[in-house]
Amino acid sequence: MIDGVKALVLLCVVAVLQTAAFSDVQILGGTPDVVLVVLIGVALLRGPVTGALAGFLAGLVLDVATLDTPGVTSLLLVLVGYWVGRYGETFAHDRQPGATLAVVAMTVVYAIAALALRAVLGESPSPRLVLVDHLFPSLALNALVGVPAFWLCRRIFRPLGGPERYAGSAGGSSSGGETEFVG
Amino acid sequence: MLGLVVLSLALITGYFRESSGGTVHNLQSTGTKVLHPFQVAADQVALPFRDLADWASSLSSARNENRALRTQVDDLRRQLVINQTAAQENTRLRGLLAYVDGPSFPAGYRSVAVTVIARAPSEFDQRITISAGSDSGLRLHDPVVTEEGLVGQVTKVAATAAQVTLVTDGTFAVSVLDLASSATGIVRHGRAGSDTLVLDRVTKDQVVTPGDPVVTAGWRYGNLASLFPRGIPFGTVSSVGQIDTDLYKQIQVQPLVDVSALHSVIVLVKKSVSESATGAAQGAGG
Numbered sequence: 001m002i003d004g005v006k007a008l009v010l011l012c013v014v015a016v017l018q019t020a021a022f023s024d025v026q027i028l029g030g031t032p033d034v035v036l037v038v039l040i041g042v043a044l045l046r047g048p049v050t051g052a053l054a055g056f057l058a059g060l061v062l063d064v065a066t067l068d069t070p071g072v073t074s075l076l077l078v079l080v081g082y083w084v085g086r087y088g089e090t091f092a093h094d095r096q097p098g099a100t101l102a103v104v105a106m107t108v109v110y111a112i113a114a115l116a117l118r119a120v121l122g123e124s125p126s127p128r129l130v131l132v133d134h135l136f137p138s139l140a141l142n143a144l145v146g147v148p149a150f151w152l153c154r155r156i157f158r159p160l161g162g163p164e165r166y167a168g169s170a171g172g173s174s175s176g177g178e179t180e181f182v183g
Numbered sequence: 184m185l186g187l188v189v190l191s192l193a194l195i196t197g198y199f200r201e202s203s204g205g206t207v208h209n210l211q212s213t214g215t216k217v218l219h220p221f222q223v224a225a226d227q228v229a230l231p232f233r234d235l236a237d238w239a240s241s242l243s244s245a246r247n248e249n250r251a252l253r254t255q256v257d258d259l260r261r262q263l264v265i266n267q268t269a270a271q272e273n274t275r276l277r278g279l280l281a282y283v284d285g286p287s288f289p290a291g292y293r294s295v296a297v298t299v300i301a302r303a304p305s306e307f308d309q310r311i312t313i314s315a316g317s318d319s320g321l322r323l324h325d326p327v328v329t330e331e332g333l334v335g336q337v338t339k340v341a342a343t344a345a346q347v348t349l350v351t352d353g354t355f356a357v358s359v360l361d362l363a364s365s366a367t368g369i370v371r372h373g374r375a376g377s378d379t380l381v382l383d384r385v386t387k388d389q390v391v392t393p394g395d396p397v398v399t400a401g402w403r404y405g406n407l408a409s410l411f412p413r414g415i416p417f418g419t420v421s422s423v424g425q426i427d428t429d430l431y432k433q434i435q436v437q438p439l440v441d442v443s444a445l446h447s448v449i450v451l452v453k454k455s456v457s458e459s460a461t462g463a464a465q466g467a468g469g
Contacts, residue, residue, distance in 0.1 A: 016221050019301035019312070021229035025236075026443050033304050048184065056187045064214035065222060065301045066312050067339045067346035070207060071194030078187045114305060121195070126353065126372075130305075 003157055004050050007042045010156065011054045014038045015061035030137025032145045035062065036110060039077060040084045040102050040146070041153030048085030055081030069121065076113055080106055096150060103146040107139050212341040215316075219343050222300040223314065233446070291412060292326075292451040295319055299445050300344065309352035311445060316341045324410045326399075326451045332416035332439035333357070333399060334448050345450075349442045350380070350417075358402055358409050359417050359436075361385075363395040370397070370417065370436050380418070382434035387425055389432065395420040397436055412451070 015035050022034045035058050043051025059074030084102050091098060115130055197207045241248075276282075297319075301312035315321055317340050325337040327347045335355065339346035348355055356371035359382065366389035368382045385391060397420060401413025418438040425432045 016218065016225050017229075018304050020222050020225035021233075023302035023304050024229070024233060024444075024446075031304065035304060052184045052187055056191065059191070060214075061218070062304060064211055065218050066303045066308065066310065067211065067215060067341060067344060068303065068308060068310070069195055069198050070211055071191040071198065074194065075188060075191035078184065078191060082184045111305075121199075123353070 003046055004053065006156060007046060007050050007054045008057050011035065011039060011042065011058035012061050015058045016065065019062065019065045027141060028137040029133050030139075030141050031134070032141040033107070033110075033138065034145055034149065035077070036080065036106065037103055037142050037146050037149045038153065039081055040106055041099060041150045042157065043081045043084040044088035044099055044102060044150075045153055045157040046085070047089055048082045051081030051085035052078045053081070055079075072117060072121070076110060076117065079113070080110060096147065099150040100143055100146055103142050104139060107142045108135065111135050111138075215341045215344045219300070219314070222312075223298075226298065226300055237444075291454055293320075293454050295321065295450045295452055296447060297450060298447050309349040309355075309442070310335075310338070311347050311349065311448075313345050313347055313448060313450070314343070315450065316343045316345045318342050320452050321345050321450055322452065325453075326411045326415065327448050328415055328451060329440055329445070329448055332418065333411065334440050334442065334445065336410060337450065347448070350438050350440070351442050357411055357417065358400040359397045360400040360413070361389075361391050361395045361397055361420065363392065364390050366391050367400050367402075368431075368434070380436045380438065382420065382436050383431060385432045385434055386430070387432055391420055391423050391432060391434055393420050393422055 018033070018035045022032055025032060039051065039055050039058060042054050055077030056074045059072075059077040060070065062068070062073045063070045084106060087102060088098070111130055115127060194207060197205070198211075201207060295315055297313040297315045299311045300314045303310055313327075321337055321340055323337060323340055327334045327336060333350060335347045335349040335352070337345050338348040350357070350370075353372045356369055358367065359370050360367050361382075366385045368385040370380055370382050373379050373381045382391075382397065397417045399411040399413060399415040399417055400409060401411060402409050416439055418436045420434055421437040422435045423432060424434075
């Protein structure tokens, strides 16, 4: 419960910092998406339910702060949080290589999903701009930012140990299905 | 998870279906008010780091830039003398003709200097959020500029913040005038998915050359008028071409403002009739 609250507060703070500061950082045409990276860290360490909730709240803060259509970023980040949480439960609960892989994969998936959703909503972002000009630098930046971000997340959210996971599995989905562990 | 997805979709649907005074819009406006102090605080915290980064990046190019700017200053000094002469003559001739003009830039507008407090985290949104809203007199479609030229227009207004759609956004279009040839056209994005700006609707008989300065046209036709006043610098023509099968020239335009490095902008709020009259009287008195 306390971890859940910490995750929500952390994502809110990061979302405000993203709009006010990190979005200004442009290196080789790319911008680090710190919200996405921290969300992946939280979801890997605390599972799909916390990941989805944190993603929803962070998306809502981003949409409100930028006066964008509320719900658009929330929808995308809910899906990211949930899927990364599931991935973390199954394969790479608290390991840096797994986190980096998740960051790289989700940066690409997020860009494509956002492009598709915006197109459905009648906006016309440039696919070339998003998928060619900005994606690769953003990918590299997110992977770089992912290292300290995941370290920070591990400091804030103690990784669940083996016994805790087994305890969660033994109780079925007693903690919201977050501690299912295979292998 | 499913509940959150449904809630997100409900928010999107509700936002599109309701008017600008609806529940979701009001909630967003309240949320913006709540977030505003945090955004300003975060901006202030980031400011020294941003200045340091700007300073470091400018060091490498300072020498070349200095040389280019000195040459430009010499050119502009010569141009200034010519312009001042033309302006004096213009004023005299307008007086003789008792010429009645519409709102012009910058005299017909009150400027509101604002800080950029938020920028969308992705490249999808060529939009920024600024630190003033309807409480400061900002209205929908107000032009937004910097000292270099046109930045965009206000597309959403909350009480203490507003959203500005930048000239680089795919939905943006503005009627412009080529100062060298007097050709008029519309600057907008090229074909769907392209990120270049094109000057469209310029007929082939017009002589447009690369390097021509382009400013907003500020047309008026009956009750219809451009959202932007005449004379706001927009950019320069970067390339010109034409093909036999096309009715119009193919012209690309490079905006003057680097929208990726905006920290503060100026919103032009149209003066009321009384304000304009007072300004004109003061101008005449001075």
